[in-house]
Amino acid sequence: MSCKAGQRHHPVRIRQRRLTETLPGLGQPSSVFSINLPVPDLSAWRKSPCRIPGVLEFDSGHSGPEILIIGLIHGNEYAAGWALERLRRRNPVPPTGRLTLIAANLDAFDSFDPDAPVLARYLDEDLNRLWHHTRLEGRDRSRELDRARQMLPFIERADILLDLHSTLWPSDPFFIAPPRQRSTELACALASGQDLPDTVLTDLGHHGGSRLIEHAHFMASMGTARSCLLEAGPHWEPGTVTVMEKVIDRLLLEVDSIHLHGRAVQNGQSSELALVTDNVMARSADFSFIHPWKGGSIIAQAGTVIATDGHDVICTPYDDCLLIVPNLRPRRGQLAVRLARRTAAHFKPQADARS
Numbered sequence: 001m002s003c004k005a006g007q008r009h010h011p012v013r014i015r016q017r018r019l020t021e022t023l024p025g026l027g028q029p030s031s032v033f034s035i036n037l038p039v040p041d042l043s044a045w046r047k048s049p050c051r052i053p054g055v056l057e058f059d060s061g062h063s064g065p066e067i068l069i070i071g072l073i074h075g076n077e078y079a080a081g082w083a084l085e086r087l088r089r090r091n092p093v094p095p096t097g098r099l100t101l102i103a104a105n106l107d108a109f110d111s112f113d114p115d116a117p118v119l120a121r122y123l124d125e126d127l128n129r130l131w132h133h134t135r136l137e138g139r140d141r142s143r144e145l146d147r148a149r150q151m152l153p154f155i156e157r158a159d160i161l162l163d164l165h166s167t168l169w170p171s172d173p174f175f176i177a178p179p180r181q182r183s184t185e186l187a188c189a190l191a192s193g194q195d196l197p198d199t200v201l202t203d204l205g206h207h208g209g210s211r212l213i214e215h216a217h218f219m220a221s222m223g224t225a226r227s228c229l230l231e232a233g234p235h236w237e238p239g240t241v242t243v244m245e246k247v248i249d250r251l252l253l254e255v256d257s258i259h260l261h262g263r264a265v266q267n268g269q270s271s272e273l274a275l276v277t278d279n280v281m282a283r284s285a286d287f288s289f290i291h292p293w294k295g296g297s298i299i300a301q302a303g304t305v306i307a308t309d310g311h312d313v314i315c316t317p318y319d320d321c322l323l324i325v326p327n328l329r330p331r332r333g334q335l336a337v338r339l340a341r342r343t344a345a346h347f348k349p350q351a352d353a354r355s
């Protein structure tokens with residue numbers, strides 16, 4: 001079946017009159033995750049000359065772009081802690097402008113327990129779901145909201161934001177850009193580096209709340225600030241740190257060109273854009289994928305059954321459907337997988353990304 005971009009050929013969710021017994025559900029796989037990366041020593045981040053813990057500034061003393069690289073928005077994603085700490089040790093003063101590094105949720109990071117590694121994601125609430133002005137300027141208090149308000153001056157001065165993340169379930173690395181041309185340009189400029197993640201995902205936000213990359217500073221229609229998020233691979237794998245370091249190196253090398261022109265000078269590959277079309281939520285307690293797909297898998301045929309959910313089957317709505325980080329053990333009401341359509345647009349090396 002051929003599939004033109006934009007066309008859907010098949011509904012995502014189909015109610016079965018009788019639960020079919022022919023589909024081989026995975027059942028609920030074990031949620032024991034292997035930890036192959038030691039916890040980094042981030043003691044140097046506790047005391048900062050700017051008196052905000054976790055915030056370090058490297059100022060060239062010359063005018064130029066304000067670069068912000070942030071990690072540990074989720075406290076258990078400490079591959080980013082390794083990448084930031086290794087960068088700090090290099091004393092990364094840029095030739096122009098200022099580089100700010102932030103280890104965001106050090107308090108959640110401190111609570112990391114290898115016997116319950118998922119719990120250290122946050123203390124009170126998800127720090128990457130509260131970047132809307134109604135939350136930031138509201139009366140609510142939480143440890144994450146307090147921290148977000150403390151970091152806000154550094155966010156609001158950034159010309160370029162790179163937000164480092166990793167995934168609980170196995171996935172190829174990819175970038176996420178908010179739906180602004182200037183941020184897609186940033187992500188594609190990074191993704192076009194040799195041997196870097198080449199997929200750039202755009203979506204219309206996260207169902208749970210505003211992410212940092214969607215803060216108004218980066219979304220204002222007349223603004224110039226660019227943001228993107230890197231999902232660099234599984235949380236506790238050394239290879240995830242390597243991906244983060246390569247992307248950081250490329251950003252620091254190409255920052256002037258990206259800042260001024262929205263594209264890099266040196267390119268090694270095309271980047272590929274994909275648009276999230278569906279958030280598939282688990283409606284029952286026995287949501288089950290029929291195969292343990294890794295994030296980044298592409299399902300060729302529209303209508304392919306990928307999961308069962310109670311009496312429903314979950315199908316791919318179009319050909320070449322991209323699976324974004326399948327949660328192989330979703331609880332009822334949780335996001336099980338996001339589906340993305342690869343768009344016809346490719347950002348080719350040497351092409352003018354502004355056209």
Ligand SMILES: [Zn+2]
Nearest residue numbers: 074077165166
């Ligand atoms: Zn994260």
